[in-house]
Amino acid sequence: MKRFKLVTLLVGMLGAASPLMAADGMSQQNVTPKSQQQVASMVNINKANIDQLQQLKGVGKKKAQAIMKYRQTNGEFKTVEQITEVSGIGENFIKLNGKNIAL
Structure with a gap:
């Protein structure tokens, strides 16, 4: 049961972090040097x-x-x-x- 909770927690954290990392990458792509x-x-x-x-x-x-x-x-x-x-x-x-x- 502990293992299941740990795996669920890790998967949830990865899922929450993915959109943040993707948004950061997108903002850098739209930057044009002056x-x-x-x-x-x-x-x-x-x-x-x-x-x-x-x-x-x-x-x-x-x-x-x-x-x-x-x-x-x-x-x-x-x-x-x-x-x-x-x-x-x-x-x-x-x-x-x-x-x-x-x-």
Whole structure:
């Protein structure tokens, strides 16, 4: 009888511990290193299409079109700050997206 209780107790403990270990493993799989996140979100404002430009914070379809129109009229951006010359884009845009913009 003692042996039965001991086996039952051990099986119960293993059963309770399995979901905890599985959850811990899952949380580690979903962690993306910061450097990979930044690389994935880099947008080249001289080459990006409308969909890619919309990945930037605060850029919808109209602002993306305005960026492309500016690019067609004035040529490629020479500096990241030059994008503030596009109508509707200001200094706050640079603060939000500066690290994600490439030339």
